[in-house]
Amino acid sequence: MEEGTSKEPSHSCCTEEAFQWDTREDCDVRQILDRIGDKWSLLVIALLDDGSMRFTELKKTIDGISQRMLTVTLRQLERDGLVKRTVHPVVPPRVDYELTPLGVTLHATIQSLVTWTETHQTEIARSRARYDAAVASE
Amino acid sequence: MEEGTSKEPSHSCCTEEAFQWDTREDCDVRQILDRIGDKWSLLVIALLDDGSMRFTELKKTIDGISQRMLTVTLRQLERDGLVKRTVHPVVPPRVDYELTPLGVTLHATIQSLVTWTETHQTEIARSRARYDAAVASE
DNA sequence: CAGTATCCGTGTGGATACTG
DNA sequence: CAGTATCCACACGGATACTG
Numbered sequence: 547m548e549e550g551t552s553k554e555p556s557h558s559c560c561t562e563e564a565f566q567w568d569t570r571e572d573c574d575v576r577q578i579l580d581r582i583g584d585k586w587s588l589l590v591i592a593l594l595d596d597g598s599m600r601f602t603e604l605k606k607t608i609d610g611i612s613q614r615m616l617t618v619t620l621r622q623l624e625r626d627g628l629v630k631r632t633v634h635p636v637v638p639p640r641v642d643y644e645l646t647p648l649g650v651t652l653h654a655t656i657q658s659l660v661t662w663t664e665t666h667q668t669e670i671a672r673s674r675a676r677y678d679a680a681v682a683s684e
Numbered sequence: 685m686e687e688g689t690s691k692e693p694s695h696s697c698c699t700e701e702a703f704q705w706d707t708r709e710d711c712d713v714r715q716i717l718d719r720i721g722d723k724w725s726l727l728v729i730a731l732l733d734d735g736s737m738r739f740t741e742l743k744k745t746i747d748g749i750s751q752r753m754l755t756v757t758l759r760q761l762e763r764d765g766l767v768k769r770t771v772h773p774v775v776p777p778r779v780d781y782e783l784t785p786l787g788v789t790l791h792a793t794i795q796s797l798v799t800w801t802e803t804h805q806t807e808i809a810r811s812r813a814r815y816d817a818a819v820a821s822e
Numbered sequence: 823c824a825g826t827a828t829c830c831g832t833g834t835g836g837a838t839a840c841t842g
Numbered sequence: 843c844a845g846t847a848t849c850c851a852c853a854c855g856g857a858t859a860c861t862g
Contacts, residue, residue, distance in 0.1 A: 583721020627811030638843040673765030
């Protein structure tokens with residue numbers, strides 16, 4: 547695997563020299579934002595919140611995900627301690643994934659963001675339409 | 685400007701056919717996640733929460749941001765109705781940016797995520813160390 | 823000062839083929 | 843079944859130069 551295994555903080559904010567802006571917002575926050583902001587992690591977390599699932603089950607449920615990205619995503623979540631991976635020693639292999647208690651609390655926290663979005667989606671859509679119209683007619 | 689101006693939902697979930705997984709989590713949520721998950725938006729929002737700022741002021745404060753990305757980021761936030769842009773008709777030009785009421789509520793909502801991260805960062809760091817060690821010694 | 827325009831390197835993620 | 847390995851396309855964002 548060539549990516550995502552040992553991503554170091556890339557911002558200079560984490561070094562002693564040179565943090566001009568509110569650093570505490572970044573660094574640690576950045577890392578979980580990179581997780582929930584990526585294409586699939588949040589979706590996997592949301593699905594596993596309903597109970598444990600097998601690899602193929604996830605793959606079938608998440609429309610459009612590649613085998614590779616499902617693996618990568620699950621590994622990252624496992625590494626962060628958000629998801630637990632259980633291998634059953636049978637043939638053919640059976641692997642179950644479930645949220646850890648930590649993962650459950652993260653999902654709960656993200657819910658407020660989901661709620662915010664649902665509440666304000668119309669407002670945002672209107673704002674975008676207004677903006678685009680203003681730009682187009684100038 | 686070649687990017688970010690009219691990004692359409694790319695997921696098939698938003699079409700009538702083919703949504704297998706919990707679609708409501710995506711689509712609308714995806715769009716604000718793309719915003720707060722990107723490299724600079726959250727940082728700009730956090731800074732503007734302390735009061736309005738000028739373009740150059742933001743540029744100086746946010747270490748490492750390019751002129752281009754500051755402009756792009758601000759335009760996106762403006763388009764979403766999260767940031768208000770005020771041009772003062774003077775020479776040299778003076779442009780102020782401030783959070784809209786909507787932007788303020790988003791920032792407030794994100795705070796819970798920041799808090800969660802601060803609370804669990806040690807736990808995550810330990811989990812990663814454990815995982816990496818396990819992978820290395822096999 | 824506050825942008826825009828252009829060019830270009832890199833990382834993220836998709837497609838495909840192969841395996842214990 | 844549950845992965846790995848490899849290759850590749852394209853979007854994101856950085857550097858630089860120019861402008862009302």
